[in-house]
Every structure is written in structure tokens, then in C-alpha cells.
Amino acid sequence: MYSFLICFAGLGLFIFNITDKAFRFSPADWGWITAMSGSAVLLTVFTFQLPPQGNGLSLDSSVYLACIFIFGPSFALLVLLLSSLVLVFIEWGTTLLWKHLNNFAIYCILISSAAFIFTLSGGRQGPLLGSHLPAYASAMLVYFSLNLLLVGIFYYLMFHENLYTTLKDMLTDAVLAYLCTLVLSLVLTVLLYYNGMTGLALFLGLSILISYSFKRLFSMYRSIEERANRDQRTGLYNHSYFEAALEEEMRRSEASGQALSLAMIDIDDFKKYNDHFGHLKGDGLIVFLADLLTKETASTGIIVSRYGGEEFTLLLPGYDAAQAKVFIEQLRKLLNNSIFEGTEIFPQGCLAFSAGIAGYQPDVHFKSELVDHADQALYYAKKQGKNMVHIYGNQSSLERDIDFSQDVRDIEQQLNLFMYKDLETFKHSKRVFRYAMDISELLQLDNPARRQFTLGALIHDIGKLEIPWGILNKKDKLLPEEWEMVKWHVTWGKEMALTNDKYKELAPYIELHHERYDGKGYPYGFKGEEIPRLCRMLTIIDSFDAMTTERPYQPTKSFNEAIAELRACAGTQFDPELTELFIGYIEARELRPIGAAIS
Incomplete structure (x- = not known):
């Protein structure tokens, strides 16, 4: 319904601003429309991500704003139309058509609103004038605010996030990049008016370099974040990441009602193995189990972490306690049948772990409570003879x-x-x-x-x-x-x-x-x-x-x-x-x- 309303409003504004006006443009104007459309497509292709959340952002908005300031809203909307058609062709089969239409409608709303405020504030199409700076600022503020609001509401409806939190996070992540985009629109206005195609080429070179720099920055950020969140020995997520992920998944489960379970795993008789073969072999056993967990949880959405020592946690979104037990039992039996040096010293005669499972309930307010529940279930599994999986609260x-x-x-x-x-x-x-x-x-x-x-x-x-x-x-x-x-x-x-x-x-x-x-x-x-x-x-x-x-x-x-x-x-x-x-x-x-x- 939200997408339908956006499309209805956007297409209505497009028709209102374009009717009979497109036929008044000269061949030279259409040449400029084509050139600006190509620039917008190029900048969209060079979309980059912003840390920490990885929200995507492109600099194509600077093209549309510059078109408003120099040529007016009709020109800007035709540039948008041509660039959108090219993107539909480029992304055919990878992006759904309704998403293209929704994106086009949002841009129509942004361009039409910014142009209206620009004119209302005393702005005039043409060269950049210092006396009209309040009009430029007002248009850019409306463009930015509407963009933030429309996209924020979309994410709120799609993912059931808190609207205030969603808008706040988006604003925090994107404000500097948006300011960069808006300033670039003024730079492009000056370059286009006084330098024509040469100015457009210079602007594209500058914008592509900025986009590339942001891409490199995000790549470096993700690399550092990855190293900070990973246990160096096993390659699994570490305790700190687990704490953050658990809090986030509990929040999502509370908001959506989706099942969530936490499993804690502890290698049985690990100290005996460590004392007998030494710490190097003991570390090898930890890595062996970590690799098994990584392989078996690939593409499942399960978050595996090394909790500490020989303990591991599995965060299972979408699994209730019974489903989680079935999955963990499969892992336990797989480990029992795995060949590893020195298993003959174990009382079970094979590799084994004990596991405790706790299912998230709405009255669990603190992540420490869920961890304690899983830990108590693990303790109970150990007390019953080890090599067992126990659900919290399921004693006889x-x-x-x-x-x-x-x-x-x-x-x-x-x-x-x-x-x-x-x-x-x-x-x-x-x-x-x-x-x-x-x-x-x-x-x-x-x-x-x-x-x-x-x-x-x-x-x-x-x-x-x-x-x-x-x-x-x-x-x-x-x-x-x-x-x-x-x-x-x-x-x-x-x-x-x-x-x-x-x-x-x-x-x-x-x-x-x-x-x-x-x-x-x-x-x-x-x-x-x-x-x-x-x-x-x-x-x-x-x-x-x-x-x-x-x-x-x-x-x-x-x-x-x-x-x-x-x-x-x-x-x-x-x-x-x-x-x-x-x-x-x-x-x-x-x-x-x-x-x-x-x-």
C-alpha cells in the first residue's frame, strides 16, 4: 500500500510537471538531457556504502539538483526518466520492476518538492547567485529531509523497526555523505553554466573519485570490523560480537514474534584431553569443532561464536527450542562419528559435547537471562552424564x-x-x-x-x-x-x-x-x-x-x-x-x- 501511494504521488507529479513541456525543448536541450542522464546512470553505477551499517548512497542526486537550479523541474524529471529506463535495461533480471518504479516515483517527489521550494524561496533558474543562497539551501534541505523520511518509512514497514530509531540511524550514517552530495550539486551548477561539457566531465571525474574513496573507506572499515569481531584461533565470531548479536536478535524477535533459541556447547572432558596431549593438540580439537560448526551452519542464518575456552554458542533465529534441539542433536551425533587423534582417552570413546538450549520468551528482558538459562541447561546436561542436549526447564x-x-x-x-x-x-x-x-x-x-x-x-x-x-x-x-x-x-x-x-x-x-x-x-x-x-x-x-x-x-x-x-x-x-x-x-x-x- 505504501509503495502504491508513493508511485501514485510520484507519477502524478511527473505528469503535472511534464505535460506539454517536453515538446518545448530544442534538439540542443535534448542533447543536454541525454548527457545528464548518462551522468546520473554512471554515478548510480558507482553507488558506495557507508559505515557502520552499510547503507548504500550514490551521488546522482547532485545531477538532479543541478538540473533544477539551471534548467528547472521539467528538465530534471526528463533526465530522471531517461536514466531510470537505462537502469531498468542494465539491471534487467536482477532488480524487480516494481522497485525501479518505486525508486523513480520517490525521485519524482524529491525533485518536484525541491523545485517548488526553490521557486517559492525566490530562486531563479540560471547561474549560481549569492543572493539566492537561502533558496538553494531550502531546496536541498527539503530534498534531503524527504529522502530520509520516505526511505525510512519504507524500512520501518518492511522490517518492523522503530521509526525514530530507523531515521536516527540513517541520519547518523548518511548526513556527511548527503552534505557532500548537496555541495557537489552547487559545484556542478557552476561548472555546467560556465564550462558546459568540459565542466560536466570534470564533475564526473571528481564524483567518481569521491565514490571510489568512500568504497575504499568502507572496505577498510569492514576489514577492521571483521578482525575485531573474530576469534583469531577459530575464525568464529568472538564473545563481544555474540553479546551484540544476541541483543539485536532478541530485539528483532520481540518486535516480530519470530522464534529465537540460544544453544551453549561445551566439549566433554576437554581438560583430560588437554592435560594428556598438551595445549597445542587441545587447540587443534577446538579448531576441529569450530570448523565442523562453521560447515554445518553455512547458509542457515545461525550465528556461531566462540564463547570462551572450549565453549561455543549458537544463536538460532527462527528456531524454537524443540527445533534447535533437533539441529544440535544432529551436530552432536556428527561429532561422535568424527575421527580425531586421541579420542580413545575419552570416557565416551569418541569426541562429544554437552549442550544447553534456551528458547527466547517475551518476559526475558535481559540478554544475561537467556545466557543463564542456556548455561543452566548445559550444566544439567553435564550432570546427567555428558554427551547430551538439554532444553532449559525440561527435567522430569x-x-x-x-x-x-x-x-x-x-x-x-x-x-x-x-x-x-x-x-x-x-x-x-x-x-x-x-x-x-x-x-x-x-x-x-x-x-x-x-x-x-x-x-x-x-x-x-x-x-x-x-x-x-x-x-x-x-x-x-x-x-x-x-x-x-x-x-x-x-x-x-x-x-x-x-x-x-x-x-x-x-x-x-x-x-x-x-x-x-x-x-x-x-x-x-x-x-x-x-x-x-x-x-x-x-x-x-x-x-x-x-x-x-x-x-x-x-x-x-x-x-x-x-x-x-x-x-x-x-x-x-x-x-x-x-x-x-x-x-x-x-x-x-x-x-x-x-x-x-x-x-
Whole structure:
């Protein structure tokens, strides 16, 4: 529809400016039209790319602008028509006809608009005049702005990019080159008017040299970028590139809804091989696997990186977790059947790797979360005997219960430190954990989300271990500086969780449980959907238990008073939908005889 509207507007402007005017040009004028058309074609052929994104740009616009300034819009549009027909012939079979038509229509809009503004601003066709500089500047500004806007909207519609971001990136990349193009149009105006064909030849020579220079610059940029993004030993992308690519692919997946999976691969018993044969042979094994991954993922769109040591990552756009597992299993079996020196020392009797897979979900807000999920799945695959591929969250029910119980015991061991420092915080954490267990059933969470939510609820106040005893147990109202120290517990707790690979995924629950729905919470001031859904629910549970339990620095509320407070703060402090869900749970729970005894 957008292309149709562009074509309709462009062709309409072309007909409006050309009707009956083309027959008024003399044979000499047509000679100039042909020469200028050839120049535009030549400059289009010498299109160059701009770093860092590689957006294409040609200097043919300088020809059209110069035609406007000297001969007028009708002349410029005929030059455009002839050059477009030649390009259709040159690119026949390689570029779709509708793209040529769309491009022609855009140029018609640019030329017609620039000519209109030029005349409106007092510009007159002919030699370059200093008194008309505002008219030249206005015409060039309109030409540049419309070009940026029309192409930006096209990319926005085609690739579902954010329009502001798209325009900003295009402006950043192309502004200097566009300025160069616009200045060259004034240079061509002077050369054409006073030097004729000689001036045109000089201009083409200068423009071609500039285009060639930009091509060389882009080639050098890509070469340096390639070296910076590649692991020197394996030739795969390095960790830094992987981080950037993961962030970009997560953003695309969120915008388009396309599936995305991340696989982490670790060579089994690599240390044993390295110790037995030496580091040189060990490096050879790493390169062998890298070559296999490169070959098997060629033309698939999968991004393979060396994560570090003997670990590799595969970023799989368009693959859900199940499809990713099928692909990684094929790689694993292929490696098992590969011949390599020294495989007899491996317990499996062959080359093998373990792999963990995590599928991207909309509630995964940080790339570190997806990496942690894949890393935990990899850890589980290793724990099950190696030479396995495991999807995050796909343990058996019994294995999940055993692992979950062990995690609860481990966290409780750390919380026991509160027994001497702040018994109320210990008891509060246990109560919030029990609430979270019930809510996870009410929300029908899948197993990974249930584990994260309940363990996150249990450990959410761990950072209070860093708060001095005197502040934690103070009976009076906290001073402003003491309150600021209390607020730091979310950051301290996050840092404590990040020291243990098993609890990295719990960091958001620790760090974000004091964010508010209206954006007035801490530590970041996240608002609404920026806060993960289960973190928003944890905020409600945490606040309800704090209100209904005796605390050193605030009076205790009854359940009914606490429910009224939750409703009063719904939409400001708390997510309104989750608030009503929790209130419904509390009211139903209090009607049960056993429920009244739990507090």
C-alpha cells in the first residue's frame, strides 16, 4: 500500500510537471538531457556504502539538483526518466520492476518538492547567485529531509523497526555523505553554466573519485570490523560480537514474534584431553569443532561464536527450542562419528559435547537471562552424564522436585544468617516463599517460571545481610540516610546472587521487587510492563506480608486493611490486574479453616 501511494504521488507529479513541456525543448536541450542522464546512470553505477551499517548512497542526486537550479523541474524529471529506463535495461533480471518504479516515483517527489521550494524561496533558474543562497539551501534541505523520511518509512514497514530509531540511524550514517552530495550539486551548477561539457566531465571525474574513496573507506572499515569481531584461533565470531548479536536478535524477535533459541556447547572432558596431549593438540580439537560448526551452519542464518575456552554458542533465529534441539542433536551425533587423534582417552570413546538450549520468551528482558538459562541447561546436561542436549526447564517431574528441594535447602542455609541478625526478615522470607508457592499454582506457571518465582521470593531480601544490625532492628523511624542504606539491599542482594551460577536467574526478583508500577520505585524507576510480570507479583506479595506482620518501623494492618491498601495503590504502586488476582487468592484462602492459621 505504501509503495502504491508513493508511485501514485510520484507519477502524478511527473505528469503535472511534464505535460506539454517536453515538446518545448530544442534538439540542443535534448542533447543536454541525454548527457545528464548518462551522468546520473554512471554515478548510480558507482553507488558506495557507508559505515557502520552499510547503507548504500550514490551521488546522482547532485545531477538532479543541478538540473533544477539551471534548467528547472521539467528538465530534471526528463533526465530522471531517461536514466531510470537505462537502469531498468542494465539491471534487467536482477532488480524487480516494481522497485525501479518505486525508486523513480520517490525521485519524482524529491525533485518536484525541491523545485517548488526553490521557486517559492525566490530562486531563479540560471547561474549560481549569492543572493539566492537561502533558496538553494531550502531546496536541498527539503530534498534531503524527504529522502530520509520516505526511505525510512519504507524500512520501518518492511522490517518492523522503530521509526525514530530507523531515521536516527540513517541520519547518523548518511548526513556527511548527503552534505557532500548537496555541495557537489552547487559545484556542478557552476561548472555546467560556465564550462558546459568540459565542466560536466570534470564533475564526473571528481564524483567518481569521491565514490571510489568512500568504497575504499568502507572496505577498510569492514576489514577492521571483521578482525575485531573474530576469534583469531577459530575464525568464529568472538564473545563481544555474540553479546551484540544476541541483543539485536532478541530485539528483532520481540518486535516480530519470530522464534529465537540460544544453544551453549561445551566439549566433554576437554581438560583430560588437554592435560594428556598438551595445549597445542587441545587447540587443534577446538579448531576441529569450530570448523565442523562453521560447515554445518553455512547458509542457515545461525550465528556461531566462540564463547570462551572450549565453549561455543549458537544463536538460532527462527528456531524454537524443540527445533534447535533437533539441529544440535544432529551436530552432536556428527561429532561422535568424527575421527580425531586421541579420542580413545575419552570416557565416551569418541569426541562429544554437552549442550544447553534456551528458547527466547517475551518476559526475558535481559540478554544475561537467556545466557543463564542456556548455561543452566548445559550444566544439567553435564550432570546427567555428558554427551547430551538439554532444553532449559525440561527435567522430569521427579528430577525437578529433587533439584528444587535442594535449591530451597541451599538458600535456607544462607538465610539462616538472619537468625542472629534479624529474625523477622528470616520469617518474612519464608512467608513470602509460601505465598509464592500458592500463587505459582494459581498462575499455572510452567516449571522454570515456578522455580524462579518461588526461589526468587525466598531469597529476595538476602541483600539485607549487608545492612547494619542497628538499622535493621531500629524501633524508631529511619533517618533519610538510613533509609537510603536500606534501599541498597536490592543491589547488594543481586551482586550476592550473581556470585553463584545456580542463582543468577534469581537476580531480577532480588533487584526489582521494590520497583513500582507507576515508575516511582527503586533502583531503576522501571514502569509498567518494563518490570517483569512475576517481579510485579512479588512486589504485591512482599508488601502485603510487610503490612500484615509486625515490623519495627511501621504499624501492623489487619488482612482487610491490607487488602484495602492494595486496592488503593493498584495502578500506582502495584499492577492492578495482579493486585485483584492476589486479593482474590487471599480472600479465598482466608475462608478456608486451615488458611486462617497461616500468617
